[in-house]
Amino acid sequence: GDSVTQMEGPVTLSEEAFLTINCTYTATGYPSLFWYVQYPGEGLQLLLKATKADDKGSNKGFEATYRKETTSFHLEKGSVQVSDSAVYFCALLNSGSARQLTFGSGTQLTVLP
Amino acid sequence: EPEVTQTPSHQVTQMGQEVILRCVPISNHLYFYWYRQILGQKVEFLVSFYNNEISEKSEIFDDQFSVERPDGSNFTLKIRSTKLEDSAMYFCASQTGGGDEKLFFGSGTQLSVL
Numbered sequence: 001g002d003s004v005t006q007m008e009g010p011v012t013l014s015e016e017a018f019l020t021i022n023c024t025y026t027a028t029g030y031p032s033l034f035w036y037v038q039y040p041g042e043g044l045q046l047l048l049k050a051t052k053a054d055d056k057g058s059n060k061g062f063e064a065t066y067r068k069e070t071t072s073f074h075l076e077k078g079s080v081q082v083s084d085s086a087v088y089f090c091a092l093l094n095s096g097s098a099r100q101l102t103f104g105s106g107t108q109l110t111v112l113p
Numbered sequence: 114e115p116e117v118t119q120t121p122s123h124q125v126t127q128m129g130q131e132v133i134l135r136c137v138p139i140s141n142h143l144y145f146y147w148y149r150q151i152l153g154q155k156v157e158f159l160v161s162f163y164n165n166e167i168s169e170k171s172e173i174f175d176d177q178f179s180v181e182r183p184d185g186s187n188f189t190l191k192i193r194s195t196k197l198e199d200s201a202m203y204f205c206a207s208q209t210g211g212g213d214e215k216l217f218f219g220s221g222t223q224l225s226v227l
Contacts, residue, residue: 004155036218043117043204043218044156089156100169101148101216103156 006104023090031092119219136205144208
């Protein structure tokens with residue numbers, strides 16, 4: 001079945017550091033890929049998405065590129081802020097499984113001032 | 114931005130008791146979901162609901178679970194006889210259309226079964 005493997009956390013960075021959170025997936029067909037973010041006390045929010053190979057999703061300075069050859073969708077940000085502290089979830093939606101998102105286990109990011 | 118609202122934020126119950134988790138999806142949305150996350154594990158799909166019926170459910174969603182949209186605004190998840198392993202954070206989500214359109218999630222209900 002479909003699965004998402006996400007970089008183990010927690011990750012602690014200093015403000016303005018470069019962020020990478022790795023995500024790889026296993027799926028049949030051509031899934032859409034997502035990053036969701038959960039700030040403390042809030043629900044999961046869509047951060048960015050990509051629906052086909054080589055697409056780059058971007059939002060709020062975060063980027064991720066859909067790499068079919070490596071089945072990856074790594075999240076990056078050039079300069080993190082304290083306000084980026086949150087849990088980040090990689091997820092996929094397979095066209096063969098209707099509306100059922102498959103999530104990774106989440107990565108806790110803490111950014112220190 | 115509109116929000117999905119979940120109540121209560123924390124629920125503590127005794128094993129074997131029934132619990133109802135409540136959600137108010139965004140008003141013009143048509144698709145509704147429940148997901149859960151056991152501490153330290155992945156967020157898992159439980160069930161999707163459209164046009165007043167279940168459209169998809171996972172293996173987790175057994176006979177102990179049911180969902181209902183009783184009044185056109187609330188969307189509830191009932192667990193008939195809770196088990197210790199039902200302890201988890203339960204997330205409700207809603208969506209305007211299907212497919213890869215954006216899901217809006219609530220902030221979750223932390224269920225603790227003692």
